[in-house]
Amino acid sequence: MRDEAWLRELDRLLPPGRLVTDPGVTESYAHDDAEWAPYELPAAVVRPRSAEEVQQIVGVCLRAGVPIVPRGAGTGLSGGANATAGALVLSTEAMTAIKEIDWRERLAVVEPGVVNDHLRAACAEQGLWYPPDPASAPWSTIGGNVATNAGGVCCVKYGVTRDYVLGLQFVTGTGELVRVGRRTAKGVAGYDLAGLLVGSEGTLGVITEITVRLRPSREPEHTVAGYFGSVVDAGHAVAAVAEAGLVPSALEIIDRHCLAAVDEWKHMGLSTEADVVLLGRTDSAGPAGEAEADAMLACFEKGGAGYAVRSTDQQEADALFAARRLAYPALERLGPVLTEDVCVPKGAVPEMLGRIEATARRHDTLIANIAHAGDGNLHPLLITPLGDESAKRRAQAAFDDIIADALDLGGTVTGEHGVGLLKRGGLGAEVGPGVLALNRAVKAALDPHGIFNPGKVVAL
Structure with missing residues (x-):
């Protein structure tokens, strides 16, 4: 098929408005939020509204030999949705139907463009809960979450996206529209192809529908906050929580750089009170929850907290967790942010945090730290002044050193953001x-x- 003939075929097959070739628009779809990951301008962007349209699109591209770059909301941090020259970006943003929420079977069937928070809100109306909650939940889509196997604040207790995907519909590399997985509570018929697609970052097919497992709405959480003099001390408290056999519903670190950035933006006054905040939550019911919160408080104190307290003010507790979610966009206001996503064994968290601090000194790079500390998933954020090429090279060297240190401690190079390009x-x-x-x-x-x-x- 001659150059651009495939574009004319797509324009003929699809309803008006689906295909976009205006460079002013396609540029905005050319990359995700990964800093410094390479990308090029795609030939076009297509925004289908049904699985059948996706199948038509894949068929045209197969015949023409045109690469397809699937894209959700573009909130990824590894370059997984970055376009290549001449490619077609296939955005699932218009596929937003919540097709079914089944209270009895505790499942939902959704299209890939459904925003995470929108699904959670719809489930809550029926007394149900979809646990995966990445920091980007107000904007990221379920399709993108599935593509990267997204986690979030509560994954320490409730697991990541893969733990909730029961079944998928997707278009294969030969243009077939197929279903894999199941709707039943159990099932081992054949290979786990649905599990294989989760975390595949759009490299194995285009997902057009997702069936997810739901849980009943959970009990109100008890919040524990600890103020520490260093991230290493906070890391010791994290290790103490693990050694005590506690499974918090959240355990998050926010360091002084993040606190200062949030304060500068939102004027919350947190950085005047602590260098590092460790936030823990437990959602066990009744006396068990009270006991777990007390035990977590004791672990914070054992780890070296200068101040630790069980919050009795729900508004204050929610504000602390809001600061955790605001950390990344607050830091972006300071300059380009190269985001790490390493995961180490829980017992290695203090050592890894210490190595990150040493890396920052060695490469003269500002590194802020936020972390899903309860499961060892650390997000060092490397910040450089805009346009400073020397600082950029130092940050990239620090990025590589952090990966090497995580592997040396028995960890993995990515806990939830995906491999992508970076x-x-x-x-x-x-x-x-x-x-x-x-x-x-x-x-x-x-x-x-x-x-x-x-x-x-x-x-x-």
Whole structure:
């Protein structure tokens, strides 16, 4: 098919308004929120509204040999949705139907463009709860969450997106529209293809529908806050919580750089009270919840908190967790932010935080720290002045050192943001050539023509 003939075919097949070729618009779809991840201008953007339209689009691109870059809301932080030259960006933003919420079976069926918080609100109306809650939940979509296996604040107790995906509908690399997974509570018929698609970052197919598991609405949470003199001390408290056998519903670190940035933006007054805040929550019911909160408080004190308290003011407790969610956008106001996403064993959290501080000094780079500390998922945020190329090179070197340190401590290069473009080298270092070859074999089997998100994760 001649150049641009595929565009004319798409324009003929699809309803008006689906296909966009205006460079002023396509530029805004060319990349996600990953700092310094390379991208190029796509040939066009298409915004389908049904699975059948997605199948038509994939068929045209297969015949023309045009690569497809699937995209949700573009909130990713690894370059997983970045376009390549001449590619078609397939945005699922218009596929926003919540098709079903089944109270009896505790499941929901949604299109990939449904915003995470919108699904959670709809479930809450029926006394149900969808637990995965990335910091981007007010904007990120379920399709994007599935693509990266997103986690969030409460994943320490309730798990990540993969733990809630029961089934998927998707368009394959040969253009077929298929269903995998199930709606039942149990099922082991064949390979877990739905699980394979979760975290595949759009490299194995285009997801058009998702069936997710739900839980009953949970009990009100008890909040514990601890103020620490350093992130390492806060890390010792995290290790103490794990050693005590506690499973908090949230355990989050916010360091002084994050607190100062949030205060400068929202004037919350947090940075005047602490260098580092460790926030814990438990949602166990009744006396068990009270006992767990008291035990967590004791762990904070054991870890070296200068001040620790169980919050009795729900508004104050919610404000502290709001500050945690505001940290990343607040830091973005200071300059480009290169976001890390390493995960280490819980017992290694203090050591890893200490190594991050040493890396910041060694490379003369400002590194702020936020963390889902309860499961060892750390998010060092490397901040550089806009346009300072020397600072950019130092930050990139620090980024590589943090990955190496995480692997040295038995960790992984990405806990929830995905490999995308930024972590491909780290993936190879983590899994080795044999496992990398297995990943590439899976990619070749499900995407034999190599049209889905080329160059990402395990480039063929």
